[in-house]
Amino acid sequence: MGRSTLDDDFSAYVDARRPELVRALVLVGCSPHEAEDQVQTALVRCYRAWARVSAAADPDAYVYKVLFNSFKDSRSRRWWGEQPTEVLPDREGSSGDLADHAATGLAVRAALGRMSRPYRVVLVLRFLADLSERQVAEVLGIPAGTVKSRTSRALAELAADPSLDQVYREGSH
Amino acid sequence: MLPDSTAKDLLARAADTVEVTPSSGRALVASAQRSTNRRWVVAVGAAAVTAVVVAGVAVAGGPDTRRVPAPPPVASSSPAPTPSDAPGDRVVVPVLVKYTEEEAVQRVREWGLVAEVAHRSLPCRPVGAVVDQDPRATTKVAAGSTVTIVVADRSSEQADCPRGVAFDDDFRVARGLYDFSRGIGGASGPWSPRVTLAVEDTVRTSLTERQADERDRWLLDVEPGSSPDVDVLQHLAESGGEFRVDIGPHPNCVGTTPPTAPGLEGLRQLSITPTGPSDSCLDWWALDVYLNDVDQIQYVSIRQWEW
Numbered sequence: 001m002g003r004s005t006l007d008d009d010f011s012a013y014v015d016a017r018r019p020e021l022v023r024a025l026v027l028v029g030c031s032p033h034e035a036e037d038q039v040q041t042a043l044v045r046c047y048r049a050w051a052r053v054s055a056a057a058d059p060d061a062y063v064y065k066v067l068f069n070s071f072k073d074s075r076s077r078r079w080w081g082e083q084p085t086e087v088l089p090d091r092e093g094s095s096g097d098l099a100d101h102a103a104t105g106l107a108v109r110a111a112l113g114r115m116s117r118p119y120r121v122v123l124v125l126r127f128l129a130d131l132s133e134r135q136v137a138e139v140l141g142i143p144a145g146t147v148k149s150r151t152s153r154a155l156a157e158l159a160a161d162p163s164l165d166q167v168y169r170e171g172s173h
Numbered sequence: 174m175l176p177d178s179t180a181k182d183l184l185a186r187a188a189d190t191v192e193v194t195p196s197s198g199r200a201l202v203a204s205a206q207r208s209t210n211r212r213w214v215v216a217v218g219a220a221a222v223t224a225v226v227v228a229g230v231a232v233a234g235g236p237d238t239r240r241v242p243a244p245p246p247v248a249s250s251s252p253a254p255t256p257s258d259a260p261g262d263r264v265v266v267p268v269l270v271k272y273t274e275e276e277a278v279q280r281v282r283e284w285g286l287v288a289e290v291a292h293r294s295l296p297c298r299p300v301g302a303v304v305d306q307d308p309r310a311t312t313k314v315a316a317g318s319t320v321t322i323v324v325a326d327r328s329s330e331q332a333d334c335p336r337g338v339a340f341d342d343d344f345r346v347a348r349g350l351y352d353f354s355r356g357i358g359g360a361s362g363p364w365s366p367r368v369t370l371a372v373e374d375t376v377r378t379s380l381t382e383r384q385a386d387e388r389d390r391w392l393l394d395v396e397p398g399s400s401p402d403v404d405v406l407q408h409l410a411e412s413g414g415e416f417r418v419d420i421g422p423h424p425n426c427v428g429t430t431p432p433t434a435p436g437l438e439g440l441r442q443l444s445i446t447p448t449g450p451s452d453s454c455l456d457w458w459a460l461d462v463y464l465n466d467v468d469q470i471q472y473v474s475i476r477q478w479e480w
Contacts, residue, residue, distance in 0.1 A: 116468055
């Protein structure tokens with residue numbers, strides 16, 4: 001594949017996937033600013049090796065792996081290597097209309113914010129990035145069994161979160 | 174348990190609440206070609222940022238309190254502040270505690286707010302870290318409002334600090350263990366792939382994640398053949414929730430701090446100790462919880478004055 005064709009291919013991939021990558025990092029706990037910066041960094045890395053990335057069995061899994069490695073590297077350089085989760089929605093302010101699509105989304109973000117980061121990460125990779133357990137294991141460098149157990153517990157935690165009770169009661173799903 | 178389809182729907186809804194600055198693949202290709210060595214910033218549209226410039230002078234709030242001015246207008250190639258910078262808009266105060274002062278001030282600016290930094294002598298708190306904020310995170314305020322961040326100054330660093338001070342995340346771990354110890358709320362964790370249980374400095378068993386979720390596994394048969402006689406979590410379960418959480422090694426009842434056990438140096442230690450009324454050292458106990466670099470519980474040790 002020539003460079004211009006590779007550029008076209010990469011450009012089309014970025015147009016299609018970049019918003020999802022940014023949103024994934026925000027749900028994991030980045031600020032929007034930091035998420036966009038991290039995604040930019042990861043995509044530039046992928047651009048340099050796009051011939052290899054695009055030839056991979058699953059380019060998405062490859063890109064997510066680069067992205068999460070980059071994210072992990074940046075966190076390890078920071079204060080204690082960990083930081084608080086992204087801004088959580090004001091629960092009091094949003095509790096009146098949780099059936100609304102956006103309000104439900106905010107409630108889910110609040111619930112994610114109360115989880116530990118490993119749980120948030122597996123939920124985001126499994127159900128937003130739509131990666132398989134095997135792919136998530138590959139991205140995070142952990143056993144598939146660990147992905148399975150974390151996913152199971154994270155889903156249980158999400159289902160038990162009080163901010164989502166009203167969502168279910170009102171029939172939204 | 175949530176079905177996968179519901180989980181996908183919920184995550185998609187959560188993702189829909191995240192605003193993403195537009196940027197095309199073509200722009201990124203052009204940027205990548207122009208330079209390969211400098212740090213990249215996100216190219217955005219021509220949305221100009223209206224900055225509220227506040228005089229950088231000291232204001233009321235204590236002799237060591239200063240107001241950090243909002244940034245000057247920035248070039249359009251920088252990321253737009255989030256979530257809003259329009260006058261009259263309401264914005265959500267970001268989480269600032271546990272950031273460095275510099276990072277916290279930057280976050281406040283990015284949110285279209287004004288940072289007021291108060292340096293205080295807070296013995297044994299981490300120097301340079303934000304330890305408190307007002308208003309609290311997630312509060313909605315008008316754009317341009319002032320957020321006070323409290324930073325531990327240099328005098329906070331003292332040679333004889335026996336214990337650190339835990340943050341919210343650490344209390345969450347402790348509360349999770351407390352609920353788990355009483356059989357409430359199901360699983361605790363998150364566990365590391367192997368969870369080691371010890372009595373004092375003697376390792377007694379190593380559990381998988383799944384085993385760690387089983388409360389009975391925390392009962393240790395210290396003397397083989399006899400009935401289980403040490404419940405690692407018994408004191409915590411019986412504490413009535415009256416415990417404190419600190420970072421780092423802790424002194425025992427008479428003030429002697431034991432050294433960190435070999436092999437645990439790279440882990441972050443939380444110590445959970447009772448705060449309830451105590452007449453003697455016989456009531457003293459400590460649960461040492463060691464977390465790995467992704468805040469998973471990897472090692473738990475129970476200590477008490479007399480066995």
